[in-house]
Amino acid sequence: MNQKPIDINIENLPELFKKRNLDSNKGDHGTVGIIGGSNGMIGSVLLAGRAALKIGAGKVLIGFASKNSPISVDFIQPELMINTAIYWLKSQIRVNTWVVGCGLGQSVFSQKLINEMFILKKGSIIVIDADALNILSSKNFLSSNYKNNTLILTPHPAEAARLLNCSTQDIQENRLEAVKLLSKNFKAWIVLKGKNTLICSPNDYVIFSNKTGNPGLASSGTGDVLAGMIGSLISQKICLEQALLGAVWLHGKASDKLSMENIGPIGLTASEIADSARKIRNNITYN
Numbered sequence: 596m597n598q599k600p601i602d603i604n605i606e607n608l609p610e611l612f613k614k615r616n617l618d619s620n621k622g623d624h625g626t627v628g629i630i631g632g633s634n635g636m637i638g639s640v641l642l643a644g645r646a647a648l649k650i651g652a653g654k655v656l657i658g659f660a661s662k663n664s665p666i667s668v669d670f671i672q673p674e675l676m677i678n679t680a681i682y683w684l685k686s687q688i689r690v691n692t693w694v695v696g697c698g699l700g701q702s703v704f705s706q707k708l709i710n711e712m713f714i715l716k717k718g719s720i721i722v723i724d725a726d727a728l729n730i731l732s733s734k735n736f737l738s739s740n741y742k743n744n745t746l747i748l749t750p751h752p753a754e755a756a757r758l759l760n761c762s763t764q765d766i767q768e769n770r771l772e773a774v775k776l777l778s779k780n781f782k783a784w785i786v787l788k789g790k791n792t793l794i795c796s797p798n799d800y801v802i803f804s805n806k807t808g809n810p811g812l813a814s815s816g817t818g819d820v821l822a823g824m825i826g827s828l829i830s831q832k833i834c835l836e837q838a839l840l841g842a843v844w845l846h847g848k849a850s851d852k853l854s855m856e857n858i859g860p861i862g863l864t865a866s867e868i869a870d871s872a873r874k875i876r877n878n879i880t881y882n
Contacts, residue, residue, distance in 0.1 A: 600771065600793060600804035603840045605879070607803075610833045611841035612880045621653030625830025628690040629823065630658040630680040630712065631697035631725070633705060637665055639698025639725070642816045643823030645672045646869035647694075650845070650876065652827040656690065658683040660699050660708055680708055684715045691830035692720045696727030697819040706730050717743040720829055723783075724749045724822040731781075732757040746783035747829075747839065749822055755787055775800050784839060786825070788818065792843050796836065803840055807847025809860045816865030821846045824872065845872045 605612070616623070627647045632640030640657055647655045658680030659665060669675045683690070693716060699705050709730050712721075721744050723731060728750050730736050750758060752766045755773055759766070759780070766773045767789075774787040778795040787793040794803040824846055828838035849871035853859045858867060 598771070598802060600802040603794075603803050603805045603807075603844045608837050608841045608844065610837045611828070611845075611876065614880055623832075624651055624653035625691040625827075625832060626654040626656065626689060627652045627823070627826045627830045628656045628658060628683050628693045629697065629826065630683070630693065630695040630708070631660055631699040631727075632657070632665075633660040633698060633700035633702065634665070636698030636700065639816065639819045641669055641672070641675070642819040642865050643694060643697045643826075644669070644675045645866075646820040646823035646872075647827035647830075648672060648674055649869040649873045650824045650827045650842075651873075652830050655827075656683050656688070660705050662704075680712075684712055690716075690719070691832075692722065692826045694722040694724065694822050694826035696724035697822055699726035699730075701726050701729055701733075706733070706736070709736065713741050713744065720745045720747070720835075722747045722749065722822055722826050722829070725754075725818060728754045729757060732760075742782070745835070746781060747786065747825060747835075748777065748781060748783050749786040749788065749818070749825065750777070751788045751818065771802060774802060784835065786821075786839060786843060788821075792847070794839050794843060805840075805843045805847055807844055807851055809847075809850055809854055811850045811854055811860030811863030812847070812868075814863060814865065817846075817850075817868060820865045820868045824869070845875060848872070848875055 629643050644655045644657045657675050657677045752763045755766045756763045774785050774793040774795040777785045778797045785795045792805040824842040849868045
């Protein structure tokens with residue numbers, strides 16, 4: 596019999612709503628490295644980076660999955676530090692959390708980049724999203740490379756099906772079993788997205804269920820925003836469990852708040868989620 600998941604609520608998340616020290620600096624709030632944005636999909640990695648900043652990271656690096664960076668500055672969010680993925684992977688800058696996959700594509704170049712990342716960044720915390728999950732499920736991924744890292748996988752049902760070599764229907768009919776099996780197979784934290792997103796720990800296979808969110812999140816880019824939020828909260832030295840639960844809860848709560856203001860669920864955009872989540876976190880923390 597499947598265990599009953601634990602519902603996520605504010606009481607689970609004391610570290611998320613802890614006030615910051617008055618003498619803190621950007622180094623105290625962590626550095627996130629976000630890799631993706633291959634040709635034609637640069638918006639994905641920018642959405643993730645902007646979300647990471649707005650949810651509180653001290654510094655965010657954007658690494659494009661290309662030989663040359665398609666842009667040198669994001670004029671909407673010029674605080675982002677932009678270069679190629681290889682540049683940041685070989686840099687001496689200390690990165691607390693890596694997020695990989697947003698708009699990455701599945702080209703030979705992207706496949707080689709993923710394998711190289713796991714070699715160059717042994718011992719890192721890595722959030723694996725989107726196309727990186729599809730590469731992970733392919734025969735072109737060298738599975739021995741990822742075992743020295745702390746992994747967080749964030750699949751939607753179709754990506755979970757590819758990882759488990761089954762159908763999307765199988766995942767949806769057995770979500771509790773699927774999230775636990777993914778956690779066991781990959782020795783990773785799993786965020787199985789969808790209605791009542793599930794989070795499973797690889798340590799004891801405890802499963803959490805999120806009740807925030809609405810159909811407004813079923814639009815392009817919202818997963819990229821969630822990946823950026825997860826990487827950001829982990830980098831802020833919030834314990835891994837609370838960072839994952841907090842990001843998922845905030846992401847859904849932001850869409851609920853926007854829908855209450857008639858900014859959704861129809862037509863809700865990913866860009867609006869991070870701003871709403873920032874307001875919610877600050878309001879609960881400081882009021």
